[in-house]
Amino acid sequence: MSARRDEPAANAPELRERVLDAFRDLLRERTFESLSVAEIIAAAGVSRASFYFYFAGKQAALAELVRRAVGAGHQAAQPWTEPGTAAPVDPRAALRAGIDAGATLWLDNAGVLRAIVESWGSDPQLRELWLGQMATFTAAAAERIQADPEAMRRLAGTDVTAVAASLTWLGERLYYLAACGVPPFDDRAVLVDTLHHVWISTLYPGG
Amino acid sequence: MSARRDEPAANAPELRERVLDAFRDLLRERTFESLSVAEIIAAAGVSRASFYFYFAGKQAALAELVRRAVGAGHQAAQPWTEPGTAAPVDPRAALRAGIDAGATLWLDNAGVLRAIVESWGSDPQLRELWLGQMATFTAAAAERIQADPEAMRRLAGTDVTAVAASLTWLGERLYYLAACGVPPFDDRAVLVDTLHHVWISTLYPGG
């Protein structure tokens, strides 16, 4: 039915990719809100009609970029969320590794993630996407906590899900501030150390 | 020079107040971004020209509302930031009182505060305002921590300012989620307990 000239099948339309690439590049230096569709398509070398053929709007394109970025995010946090296959790792070290991987993810995708953090409040689609992501991380963290007798002993009598959600959102905020270059979190070492410190204090205060 | 008909002096122009009141009311149920100047002036019963005479735009009006709301905020946190005049209060109890006062402040001014949290990322003026506020709270918290030998013993070797900033931003985020009705923080008891728990764990882990 379609007139294809390259790969035999399952080839994501090239224009679509070009738009997403250009959009991601622009977001590295520009605000989502300040970007117009005109600028995006100019950078992508694509017509206005094509853009609206592939995406319902700016938001929809951003949503796609976010989905791709956080897809990698799940793997990033895995060292801590899925306790080592064989050797029982020190939870503190695993946690630090997860936090560090999160920092890498955020800095690599700073533009896209900054954009959704600033936009999910005013767009239903983006809100659902982001709250869903946070809920996923929260659930993973809560599960990991509940599997840890030491942590559970400390948290006795408190709402584990709420604590897990707090720590998740603390991460979101600090990573975001780092991506915005707000001190003192623009210093990656400070960011990771501080986040790690609060998580550890909350979960394993015995130290 | 001006033709006044009421109070003798220092009378803030009535139209300006009407705009601010209407704006605050609208923000209780609507998003800042989704509100147009047309709607605001319609609700206020004021002409477009008058609006732009008193405010440079939507953002400037919001900034004014935020300044007024957080003016009260400084007092709200005072029980903890400025240790009691005479009797040495239990820092944990004082902290809880401060957190609870913060919750009251946020719920009273939910619309305005939600608006700035969602907008400071894309407006230089609002950014400066909000980051300044957070810096103020952070400084107060850091000072309070440094005055407390018990807390300082625990935090030995870590960046106190960074920890104070983390806890400040954690508060910002959790209060915001509560104002948005995001579970589990839409439950005020959970909000206050969890925030209190993380602060205490981080600062006074001895229990």
Added chain:
DNA sequence: GCGATGACCATACATAGTGTTCAGTCATGA
């Protein structure tokens, strides 16, 4: 080769919002 198909583009359009301008109204105070 020939016509159909579908991807793509340029242009134009309707709609909506922003911020400015300007002529005009109306109460007050001199």
Added chain:
DNA sequence: TCATGACTGAACACTATGTATGGTCATCGC
């Protein structure tokens, strides 16, 4: 009675969004 200053209403230029139209061009079946 006139001048002043607060305020309005309407129009304007500009920018952005999302849609609709007509046309180009490569490819495919035949």
